[in-house]
Amino acid sequence: MNEEERKILSLRFVIVALVFLALAGIEGLLMRLRIMNLLTDVFDERHFYSMMTAHPFVGIYGWAYMAVMGAFYFLVPYVLKKDIYSKRAAYTSFWLMILGIAVIWTTTFVTHYAPLYTLYWPIPVAADLVGWSPLSIMSFGVGVTLVLAGVLVFFFNMFATIFLPSRVVKSNGQGGAGYIFKELVITAFNLDRLLAKIRRIPHYSAKAFNYPVFVVAVFRGCVDTTLNAFVIGGVGLVLAFMGAYYLLPGAVQNISLIDPLIYKNFFWWGLDLIADGNVLIFTAGTWYLIVPLLLNRRLYGEQVVRTVILADLVVSLFVWNHHMLADTPQPFVLQIQGQIFTWGELLTMGLTIFAVLATIWGARPVKYSAPLKFVLASIAGYAVGGLAGIIQANYASNRFFHNTQWVIGIHGHIQLLVGLSLTIFAAIYALFPLLTGKMLNEKMADMHLLLMAIGGGVMGLSMGMAGTLGMLRRMLYPMGLGVYEPYMNVAMLGALMMAAGFSVFIINVIRTVGLTTIIKLFLPQR
Amino acid sequence: MYPQFIIEMIYFVIISIVVVFLAVFYFLTSRRRGSVESGHAGHDREGEMGRGEKRWLIFLFSVTIIGNLLFLSPLLPSMRYTLYERDVTMTVVIEMRNYKFILPEKPIRIPANVPVEFVVISEDLVYGFGVFRKDGTLVFQMQVVPKPYINRIVWVFEEPGTYDIRSTEYSGPMHPWMYVPDAILIVGEQQ
Numbered sequence: 001m002n003e004e005e006r007k008i009l010s011l012r013f014v015i016v017a018l019v020f021l022a023l024a025g026i027e028g029l030l031m032r033l034r035i036m037n038l039l040t041d042v043f044d045e046r047h048f049y050s051m052m053t054a055h056p057f058v059g060i061y062g063w064a065y066m067a068v069m070g071a072f073y074f075l076v077p078y079v080l081k082k083d084i085y086s087k088r089a090a091y092t093s094f095w096l097m098i099l100g101i102a103v104i105w106t107t108t109f110v111t112h113y114a115p116l117y118t119l120y121w122p123i124p125v126a127a128d129l130v131g132w133s134p135l136s137i138m139s140f141g142v143g144v145t146l147v148l149a150g151v152l153v154f155f156f157n158m159f160a161t162i163f164l165p166s167r168v169v170k171s172n173g174q175g176g177a178g179y180i181f182k183e184l185v186i187t188a189f190n191l192d193r194l195l196a197k198i199r200r201i202p203h204y205s206a207k208a209f210n211y212p213v214f215v216v217a218v219f220r221g222c223v224d225t226t227l228n229a230f231v232i233g234g235v236g237l238v239l240a241f242m243g244a245y246y247l248l249p250g251a252v253q254n255i256s257l258i259d260p261l262i263y264k265n266f267f268w269w270g271l272d273l274i275a276d277g278n279v280l281i282f283t284a285g286t287w288y289l290i291v292p293l294l295l296n297r298r299l300y301g302e303q304v305v306r307t308v309i310l311a312d313l314v315v316s317l318f319v320w321n322h323h324m325l326a327d328t329p330q331p332f333v334l335q336i337q338g339q340i341f342t343w344g345e346l347l348t349m350g351l352t353i354f355a356v357l358a359t360i361w362g363a364r365p366v367k368y369s370a371p372l373k374f375v376l377a378s379i380a381g382y383a384v385g386g387l388a389g390i391i392q393a394n395y396a397s398n399r400f401f402h403n404t405q406w407v408i409g410i411h412g413h414i415q416l417l418v419g420l421s422l423t424i425f426a427a428i429y430a431l432f433p434l435l436t437g438k439m440l441n442e443k444m445a446d447m448h449l450l451l452m453a454i455g456g457g458v459m460g461l462s463m464g465m466a467g468t469l470g471m472l473r474r475m476l477y478p479m480g481l482g483v484y485e486p487y488m489n490v491a492m493l494g495a496l497m498m499a500a501g502f503s504v505f506i507i508n509v510i511r512t513v514g515l516t517t518i519i520k521l522f523l524p525q526r
Numbered sequence: 527m528y529p530q531f532i533i534e535m536i537y538f539v540i541i542s543i544v545v546v547f548l549a550v551f552y553f554l555t556s557r558r559r560g561s562v563e564s565g566h567a568g569h570d571r572e573g574e575m576g577r578g579e580k581r582w583l584i585f586l587f588s589v590t591i592i593g594n595l596l597f598l599s600p601l602l603p604s605m606r607y608t609l610y611e612r613d614v615t616m617t618v619v620i621e622m623r624n625y626k627f628i629l630p631e632k633p634i635r636i637p638a639n640v641p642v643e644f645v646v647i648s649e650d651l652v653y654g655f656g657v658f659r660k661d662g663t664l665v666f667q668m669q670v671v672p673k674p675y676i677n678r679i680v681w682v683f684e685e686p687g688t689y690d691i692r693s694t695e696y697s698g699p700m701h702p703w704m705y706v707p708d709a710i711l712i713v714g715e716q717q
Contacts, residue, residue: 328677351582354578354579384545387537396605397530464534470663475702478703
């Protein structure tokens, strides 16, 4: 692919991601209205929970993953000065993601299948008890498998782009999946440096230190998200097979086929890797690229930052248990391990934020462009959302916060909408001139930032305060919201502010490049 | 004051400091002219931490240690009844099946200030077991993992009165209806 083709690929990913963000936003607003006991005549519990099932798939995989994919398909070759390994794989991941999300969305919308993204065994397969149709189980499983297959194709393409010298080079053993896997493991865990120490090779610089820090973050995040894709994609496959089996005449439903606690451990181990790979490390990588580029200076403590990125891999593999602190049959030693390792995130994320702020501090006086302002706001989002996460991830405090609006409000949504999403927007604002040759309006960008950051903060914090009062997540209160109601009203105001901010951004893009140019991007290119 | 309110208050104080710090940082870095330092500001040697960075790491490490010690201490009742005061004087067994709580009696009468163990068993799906005060605040909760697992939690109710029970984990669209008002009656010594 030449640079022009990569630009088109990247823009296609980002535009589709923005459509998914809009869709997730509309879903969010509708669910919010339903929580406030409005729209009850047209929006029953089954419909509400099916929408809640689709919402994270559209928001995380549709928006965050596809936007990240689009950005990395352009940035990784740009930074490494080499082509993407496979154009076909790039477009395969593009279509698999769209198709998978479309299948999930359609299944939940049409059949009201609603196991939620947690997919706690045996809820997704308890067809008779809960009332799912076997076809919906199978179709949902297929959708999940397609999405995660798309994710795997993307990451394999990224690994190949980073670690292979060039396309289809098979000489000297440099080529193929085995070679990439070996390189990845050696580089991700600094094994070559360890080997050099054992062999007493002086002044050896590990392979990870030969790559730009942004690329280290990309492949490090890809390790987590690849493992995540295997786990969640695997669950999707199980659902697809079980749904298909239920369709057979005489099929027996056996909901005790899988141990619910072992499954939950395995599932959360895989699912939490999204939080580390996509939400934290890809974000850190994006900051490490954008901030030095915009300020035209080196990242503060670059070598230390690489070590932190790699150390976080170890932390990320052992934090899953913070999702299971309320599961009393879980061995207590695992509970405490989950708590202590989660505090490790404070160290890694704290050092990451320090490096970014120190880089900005060293460059003062700084002229804050739109992407830099978005980075600073996203740091605030991570600090506010991350701290809430660490508080709820203690065995003792989890008794009061688990499954409340605190978890999904202050932690989940602030981390995703103010932390991650503002980082993605920072990347979009930074890349926009490179991809289109045009600059977005700065005043509109400011308005976008203020509405998104304040709106996200207001929504998340008011949800969290309702959570402290005892309001549960994933819950409808048909008998009235009671003391939670004022907080939900304020959360609605925050959500509307975010919607307004997003609209300002869309208007800004359309005003700058024109709707026709955007439509033309999806037509066959000459 | 309930423990979650104290935690929330501490949290809001910290995030206020963080947000104010970032606002001041923005102001200082955009307006104040400082000497533009080298690309490795604060770094004595390539690959090593600068002085400020080391101090910051020591601070974060200290917060991590103190935070863990505090949360593992008997300060919060949830940890006190798990690790430090485990002598149970009463056991209440509750079954859950087909989106229903099956209680031994209604209301379940429990004396105040007595360690009571709730044993909750699910026959089919994953549920949650949460006890709420009449003002909607959460007293405690746990997940209910289905059989063959048995879910246990010990608690001491200090305030006499009636309490509600809710499922705190999604188990299907019937989830919002898994609510038993006035399920527990805590009886004071006088009563």
